[in-house]
Amino acid sequence: MSEPLLVIGNGMATARFVDELATRALGRYAVAVVGEEPRLAYNRVLLSSVLAGAVPLSEIELKPPKWWTDRGVTLLYGHRAVSIDHDARRVRLAAGATLPYAHLVLATGSKPIRLTVPGNDLPGVLTFRDLGDVAELQAAAVTGTSAVVIGGGLLGLEAAYGLARAGVKVGIVHLMDRLMERQLDARSAAMLKQAIEKQGVSVHLGAQTAAIRGDRRAEAVELADGQLLRADLVVMAVGIRPNTELAASAGLNVNRGIVVGDGLQTSLAGIYAIGECAEHHGTCYGLVEPAYEQAQVLARRLAGQPAAKYAGSVLATNLKVSGVHVFSAGDFLGSPGTNEIVFADPGLGLYKKLVLDGDRLVGAVLYGDTADGLWYLDLIRSGTPVKGLRDSLMFGRAFAERTAA
Numbered sequence: 001m002s003e004p005l006l007v008i009g010n011g012m013a014t015a016r017f018v019d020e021l022a023t024r025a026l027g028r029y030a031v032a033v034v035g036e037e038p039r040l041a042y043n044r045v046l047l048s049s050v051l052a053g054a055v056p057l058s059e060i061e062l063k064p065p066k067w068w069t070d071r072g073v074t075l076l077y078g079h080r081a082v083s084i085d086h087d088a089r090r091v092r093l094a095a096g097a098t099l100p101y102a103h104l105v106l107a108t109g110s111k112p113i114r115l116t117v118p119g120n121d122l123p124g125v126l127t128f129r130d131l132g133d134v135a136e137l138q139a140a141a142v143t144g145t146s147a148v149v150i151g152g153g154l155l156g157l158e159a160a161y162g163l164a165r166a167g168v169k170v171g172i173v174h175l176m177d178r179l180m181e182r183q184l185d186a187r188s189a190a191m192l193k194q195a196i197e198k199q200g201v202s203v204h205l206g207a208q209t210a211a212i213r214g215d216r217r218a219e220a221v222e223l224a225d226g227q228l229l230r231a232d233l234v235v236m237a238v239g240i241r242p243n244t245e246l247a248a249s250a251g252l253n254v255n256r257g258i259v260v261g262d263g264l265q266t267s268l269a270g271i272y273a274i275g276e277c278a279e280h281h282g283t284c285y286g287l288v289e290p291a292y293e294q295a296q297v298l299a300r301r302l303a304g305q306p307a308a309k310y311a312g313s314v315l316a317t318n319l320k321v322s323g324v325h326v327f328s329a330g331d332f333l334g335s336p337g338t339n340e341i342v343f344a345d346p347g348l349g350l351y352k353k354l355v356l357d358g359d360r361l362v363g364a365v366l367y368g369d370t371a372d373g374l375w376y377l378d379l380i381r382s383g384t385p386v387k388g389l390r391d392s393l394m395f396g397r398a399f400a401e402r403t404a405a
Contacts, residue, residue, distance in 0.1 A: 002027065002028060002030040003028070003030065003102040003103065004029070004030050004032070004100050004101050004102050004103075005021075005029035005031050005101065005102065005103045005104075005105070005302070006031075006033075006034065006091060006099055006100075006101035006104050006105070007033045007034070007105040007107055008034050008091065008105070008106050008108055008246065009033075009034075009036075009106065009109055009277075010033050010034070010036075010037065010040070010041050010075070010077050011041055011044070011107060011109050011275065012041060012043065012044060012062065012275075012288055012291060012292075013107045013109070013274050013275030013276070013291040013292070013295050014035075014041060014105075014107045014295075015041040015062045015063055016291070016292045016295040016296070017107065017274060018031060018033065018068075018071065018073060019063075020295055020296050020299030020300070021299040021302060021303065022071040023299075024299055024300065024303035025302065025303035026071065026072075027072070028303070029302070030072070031071070031072065031073045031074070032073070032074040032075075032076065033074070033075050033076065033077075034076045034079050034081050034091070034093065034099070035075070035076070035077035035078070036077075036078070036079065036080045036081075037078070037130060037131070037132070038077060038078035039061075039078075039131065040061050040062070040063065040068075040075070040077065041061075041063065042060045042062055042131065043060045043061075043062055044129075044130070044288075045288065045319075046059075046060045047060075047128070047130075047131070047134055047158065048159065048162040049162070050131070050134050051128075051134050051137055051138060051141075051158075051159070051162030051163065051165075051166065052162040052165035053165065053166065054165070057131070076093075076099075079093045079094065079095065080093065080094040081093055082094050083246070083249060083250070084104070084246065084247075084249070084250035084271075085098075086251075086268055086270075086271070089101050089102065089104075089270070091104065101270075102270065103270050103272070103302065104270060104271045104272070105271075105272045105273070105274065105298065106246070106258060106266070106271065106273040106274075106277060107273070107274050107275045107277065108243040108244070108247070108275075108277045109243050109275060109277055110240035110241055110276040110277065111240065111241050111243050112128070112133075112236065112237070112239075112240055112241075113236070113238050113239045113240060113241050114127065114236050115150065115209060115236055115238055117209055117210065117211050117212060118210075118212065119211050119212030119213060119214060119218065120212060120236075122214050122216075122217055122218045122234075123216070124140070124214070124231075124232060124234060125212055125236065126233070126234070126235055127235070127236050127237070128149075128155055128156075128158070128236075129155070129240070137159070137162070137163065137233075137235070138166070140233050141166040141167070141168050141233070142167075142168075143166075143167035144167070144169075145167075145232045145233055146168070146170075146171075146231055146233070147160075147163050147168045147169070147171070147231060147234070147235060148170075148171045148172075148173055148221040148233075148234050148235070149163070149171070149172050149173070149234075149235045149237055150173050150209050150234065150237065150238055151172075151173075151174060151236065151237035151238040151239070152173075152176065152179040152180065152203070152205070153174075153179075153180055153181075153237065153238075153239070154180060154317075154319070154321065155237040155240075156172060156235070156237035156238075157172070157179065157180065157196070157322055158237075158321070158322075159235045159237050160172050160196070160201050160235075160322070161199075161321070161322040163233075164200060164201050168233070169200070170200075170201045170202075171201065171202040172196070172201060172202070172203045172204065173207045173209055173221060173223065173229070174205050174207060175207065175208055175209075176205070177206055178205065179192050179205075180192065180321070183317040183328045184326065184328060184365060184367075185353060185365050187344065187351060187353075188326065188328075188351050188353070188365050191346065191349065191351055191367055191368075192321065192322070192324060192326065192367070195322065195324050195349070196322050199322065199323070201322075204223070204229070207224075207225075207227075208223060208224040209221060209222075209223060210222045210223060210224045212231075212234055213228070217232075218231055218232065218233065218234045219232070221234060240276065240286055242256060242258070242276055242277045242278075242279070242284050242286075243276075244277060247266070247273065247277070251267075252266045252271065253266065253267035254279075255279055255282075256279055256284050257273075257277055257278050257279030257284040258277050258278050259279050260272065260273050260279065260280055261280075262280075262309040262311065263297075263298075263301055263306075263308075263309060263310070264294055264297060264310055274291060274294040274295055275291040275294065275295075276291065280294075280310060280312060281312060283312065285313060287313075287315065289313065290315075293313055294310050297309065297310040298310075314329060314381050315329065316329035316330070316373075317329070318370060318374070318377075324349075324368065325366075325367075325368060325369065326366065326367055326370065327365070327366040327373035328363075328365045328366070329363065329364050329373070329376065329377045329380055330361075330362050330363035330364065330377075330380040331363035332353065332355060332363035332364060332365045333355075333363070334355045335357075338355050338356060338357045338362060338363075339355070339356050339357075340353055340354065340355055340356075341353070341354045341356070341393065342354075343394050348368070349368040350367065350369055351365070351366070351367040351368060352364075352365070352366050352367075352369075354376070354393060354394060356386070356390075359386055359387035359390075360379075360384070360385060361376060361379045361380050361386050361393070363380065364380065371396065372396040375396070375397040389401075
């Protein structure tokens with residue numbers, strides 16, 4: 001008889017986990033997936049493209065309904081899990097039903113952070129995290145509307161790009177001194193800022209939001225220096241917070257995220273956590289690739305490979321941001337004792353920085369041309385010595401390997 005395996009959360013991590021588990025142990029578990037969003041799992045990376053009208057909604061669905069049923073998965077989306085009774089091994093849903101489990105996987109993702117400033121609850125103040133947010137933004141994104149996006153990280157830039165493409169006049173307010181400070185160094189971030197401004201988007205760096213002003217709805221964003229930016233629409237994209245409420249109420253060990261070990265096991269036997277809600281060795285990744293790596297490890301363990309372990313992820317970003325290709329991985333800012341190789345051609349919109357520690361590549365930033373990004377990432381992850389490639393490493397895989405040969 002198949003063991004009941006319950007997954008809470010129906011996002012990208014869950015879709016990959018079910019795929020990996022079905023490949024390795026089809027039929028061993030009776031899998032049920034509970035998702036709070038009223039739809040099948042979809043690709044969040046493409047939200048800005050949907051907002052901009054460049055990608056239809058139908059194309060971001062990760063797996064069609066038949067894919068799930070063919071693997072014997074029971075899908076319950078549009079349902080919120082409200083409590084876990086670990087003694088009885090059951091999860092209660094908001095509607096009152098309870099579901100049994102022998103193994104429970106928490107893939108509850110994260111929630112957008114809203115700044116606690118005056119006016120943050122006015123109509124017209126939105127977040128940008130899921131398809132529900134996209135629908136609200138699309139309804140509000142009328143040509144001639146003014147919008148302020150608070151946050152110059154990846155989500156903020158994606159929201160700004162989508163709104164600008166929809167005909168909205170957009171400004172970005174960012175607290176830090178450069179855009180995407182977690183993924184780009186100062187030089188590549190400056191190039192990105194210039195590219196964004198060429199699209200008609202204004203960028204305010206080192207700017208702190210003091211309040212959102214308006215009588216009955218948002219009308220302006222007030223900065224700490226007193227400047228007022230007109231805004232019919234305000235989008236808060238200042239970060240995410242792991243969704244840990246369900247885990248905490250069940251007595252699991254929770255810090256910033258749900259604490260897991262190398263086997264993705266939580267503090268209670270039979271309960272696991274993967275994706276944005278999980279905290280491994282003090283780190284909550286908040287990125288798709290680590291979630292996929294965790295999903296694979298957990299699927300292997302549940303398929304009978306107890307030696308499978310998650311050792312953490314080398315952070316990497318390989319994206320098209322506001323129409324520009326960017327890539328970064330590893331220690332791209334450089335630590336004491338490292339060396340940098342830099343190539344820049346602002347006229348062509350190209351920038352590359354490679355960071356080396358001895359004869360090993362430990363970090364990279366690419367702007368404009370990211371074709372060799374995954375090769376550099378492989379070198380960083382594997383720790384392969386690059387001494388013999390050093391003279392040609394900057395020019396990419398094809399040239400470097402031909403020279404080495």
